[in-house]
Amino acid sequence: MTALTRSVKAEIDKLRTVRSTFVLVSIGFFLTIAFGALVAFGPRGRRGAMAGSLAPPHGSHRWFLDAMSIYGSIALPFALVLGVLIITGEYRHKTVTSTFLAEPRRTLVVGSKLVVSVLAGLCVGVLAAAGALILGFIMVAGSHGTSSEMLGQYENVLGFLAGAALYAVYGTGLGALFKNQVAALIVGLGVDLVALPIISGTVPGVARWLPGEAAQALAHAVQRTGFVNTSVHLLPWWGGVGMLIAYGVVLAGLGAATAIRADVT
Amino acid sequence: MPSTPSIEVTSLTKRFGPVVAVDDLTFTVGPGHVTGFLGPNGAGKTTTLRAILGLVKPTSGRALVNGVDYRNLSAPAQAVGAVLESSGFHPGRTAHDHLCIVATEAGIQRKRVPEVLDLVGLGNDAGRRVGGFSMGMRQRLELARAMLGEPEVLVLDEPANGLDPQGIAWLRGFLRRYASEGRVVLVSSHLLAEAAQTVEDVVILSRGRLAAQGRLEELLRRVSTSVRVRAQEPPKLVEALSAAGIASHLEGPDMVVAESTTALAVGQVAADNRIVVFEMSSSGESLEELFFSLTDRDASEAPPQPPGPPVTGQPVTGQPVTGQPVTGQPVTGQPVTGQPEPTGVPPSGNLPPGSFSR
Numbered sequence: 001m002t003a004l005t006r007s008v009k010a011e012i013d014k015l016r017t018v019r020s021t022f023v024l025v026s027i028g029f030f031l032t033i034a035f036g037a038l039v040a041f042g043p044r045g046r047r048g049a050m051a052g053s054l055a056p057p058h059g060s061h062r063w064f065l066d067a068m069s070i071y072g073s074i075a076l077p078f079a080l081v082l083g084v085l086i087i088t089g090e091y092r093h094k095t096v097t098s099t100f101l102a103e104p105r106r107t108l109v110v111g112s113k114l115v116v117s118v119l120a121g122l123c124v125g126v127l128a129a130a131g132a133l134i135l136g137f138i139m140v141a142g143s144h145g146t147s148s149e150m151l152g153q154y155e156n157v158l159g160f161l162a163g164a165a166l167y168a169v170y171g172t173g174l175g176a177l178f179k180n181q182v183a184a185l186i187v188g189l190g191v192d193l194v195a196l197p198i199i200s201g202t203v204p205g206v207a208r209w210l211p212g213e214a215a216q217a218l219a220h221a222v223q224r225t226g227f228v229n230t231s232v233h234l235l236p237w238w239g240g241v242g243m244l245i246a247y248g249v250v251l252a253g254l255g256a257a258t259a260i261r262a263d264v265t
Numbered sequence: 266m267p268s269t270p271s272i273e274v275t276s277l278t279k280r281f282g283p284v285v286a287v288d289d290l291t292f293t294v295g296p297g298h299v300t301g302f303l304g305p306n307g308a309g310k311t312t313t314l315r316a317i318l319g320l321v322k323p324t325s326g327r328a329l330v331n332g333v334d335y336r337n338l339s340a341p342a343q344a345v346g347a348v349l350e351s352s353g354f355h356p357g358r359t360a361h362d363h364l365c366i367v368a369t370e371a372g373i374q375r376k377r378v379p380e381v382l383d384l385v386g387l388g389n390d391a392g393r394r395v396g397g398f399s400m401g402m403r404q405r406l407e408l409a410r411a412m413l414g415e416p417e418v419l420v421l422d423e424p425a426n427g428l429d430p431q432g433i434a435w436l437r438g439f440l441r442r443y444a445s446e447g448r449v450v451l452v453s454s455h456l457l458a459e460a461a462q463t464v465e466d467v468v469i470l471s472r473g474r475l476a477a478q479g480r481l482e483e484l485l486r487r488v489s490t491s492v493r494v495r496a497q498e499p500p501k502l503v504e505a506l507s508a509a510g511i512a513s514h515l516e517g518p519d520m521v522v523a524e525s526t527t528a529l530a531v532g533q534v535a536a537d538n539r540i541v542v543f544e545m546s547s548s549g550e551s552l553e554e555l556f557f558s559l560t561d562r563d564a565s566e567a568p569p570q571p572p573g574p575p576v577t578g579q580p581v582t583g584q585p586v587t588g589q590p591v592t593g594q595p596v597t598g599q600p601v602t603g604q605p606e607p608t609g610v611p612p613s614g615n616l617p618p619g620s621f622s623r
Contacts, residue, residue: 002371006369006370006372009369010367010369013366014355014366017353017355017362017366018357018358020357045315089355092350093353093354093355094352094353095352095354097351099370101319101320101352102367102370102371103341103371104335104336104341105336106318136520142312178360222490263321263322264320265315265321265351
């Protein structure tokens with residue numbers, strides 16, 4: 001085994017051997033289903049809100065995709081948190097000492113964590129997409145759409161998965177820069193949940209460069225036809241991929257050059 | 266890599282902002298016996314150890330293991346084992362999983378994990394989450410981690426912390442054995458009496474600087490002390506001591522105070538002259554004294570020295586002391602075991618924290 005594969009394997013084990021990983025992914029899964037169901041079937045849900053607009057017909061594949069982009073936005077913060085924990089958890093529990101004793105090449109350690117964050121984000125994404133699919137089938141079954149129509153939109157599912165994976169990479173970058181778990185989470189979630197909606201509403205041209213909308217751009221890859229109004233200003237899917245990778249790698253690189261390089265005391 | 270394991274610290278300086286934690290420190294540690302790394306709290310011990318382990322970057326100077334910077338060792342965990350105080354565990358992870366992760370990271374076979382867990386006596390707790398571990402168990406788990414790679418160099422920062430007396434006794438024996446197999450063992454401690462029972466060599470640090478290095482035994486010899494003796498024939502003892510070149514004077518009806526000597530020497534003189542000794546105690550000839558003098562502590566800052574307890578609880582009436590000095594053991598190999606223990610210290614050496622550190 002090369003040093004990198006050893007390190008990646010150890011990082012996977014670090015996630016696999018603690019409950020918090022599974023708790024986090026499970027909460028993401030169940031919230032996706034719960035909020036998805038609320039949006040789809042709630043009394044003031046999608047059908048009512050979109051009535052009279054360009055809303056796709058209830059139960060059609062477009063309607064399903066529309067709903068899924070909402071589920072996606074619920075799952076993304078979980079991918080972010082998991083990505084942040086991959087690095088900050090080590091500092092919080094002081095396991096970073098034993099990590100750097102076993103592998104003193106810190107850049108290699110950060111690199112492995114970035115690799116593993118892709119896998120962690122994928123796990124969050126796969127579960128959330130599975131939840132969306134289950135809901136979608138239920139919706140489709142109860143209306144005039146067909147399952148095959150829905151499955152035909154696999155690009156959106158892939159885009160969503162890639163978005164979740166790269167969102168975790170971005171989280172790991174934040175973690176590397178801040179080291180402190182609380183600080184990294186506040187900044188990451190603060191940008192997503194507080195700053196993004198404001199900027200999106202006022203200067204959408206700027207908002208699309210932010211991580212949250214870059215991830216949305218991936219999920220909306222095929223669906224930028226106008227019925228989801230917010231997607232008009234989103235980057236093309238490849239732009240979203242590029243921005244998220246850039247966020248993750250640049251932040252992690254900055255972190256590796258500053259915070260991670262610092263003395264471990 | 267040289268064949269003999271070693272730690273070499275050369276002109277090591279480490280500043281944290283305006284604070285100079287380690288100041289131009291130079292020493293080497295060789296294999297074969299346990300070396301104590303001593304100094305009061307804040308003397309720079311931990312910083313030095315962390316520099317040796319590549320966790321802290323020296324401001325200047327070098328700290329090498331087997332002639333190589335830790336970060337450049339090809340298999341660091343197989344070369345050096347480290348037990349560090351501030352190293353932590355994820356509370357939700359089991360002991361077994363914790364060690365498996367380190368083994369994977371370091372390229373060590375996982376079959377070592379149950380071996381080291383058994384070695385430190387945690388074999389039955391392998392599947393338990395570390396969050397439920399006592400401090401002593403965590404310390405053992407740290408030691409297990411250090412032992413994973415069967416390292417030639419072992420560095421331990423305050424390893425006795427949190428261990429019960431049995432654990433300390435076990436650790437002492439373990440470290441001695443490990444070192445005697447030709448390995449380097451460096452143990453830091455601020456508890457002198459504790460360290461003294463394990464170490465043969467010492468590196469003493471004071472305010473980031475080297476205060477002394479050498480055999481503990483020889484350092485102890487340098488400390489001048491007075492020995493108080495209650496004997497059957499005090500004037501005869503004074504005469505005999507004087508003949509042996511030891512200055513002494515009478516105090517009270519049956520007390521002789523010998524200056525600048527050791528209980529060992531006085532006991533030998535008494536025995537040679539067949540003088541019955543009831544009681545003997547040395548004052549000042551203590552590790553604390555040595556420690557304070559070397560770490561240039563202001564005397565007024567030091568707590569009043571408890572008078573050494575009588576060496577024998579009962580006067581040895583009727584039995585002339587022959588052959589052996591009353592202190593029992595000549596100062597070889599285990600220099601301190603024969604010293605009168607400071608008051609309140611259990612024989613196990615499990616000192617209450619802060620006993621000497623203040």
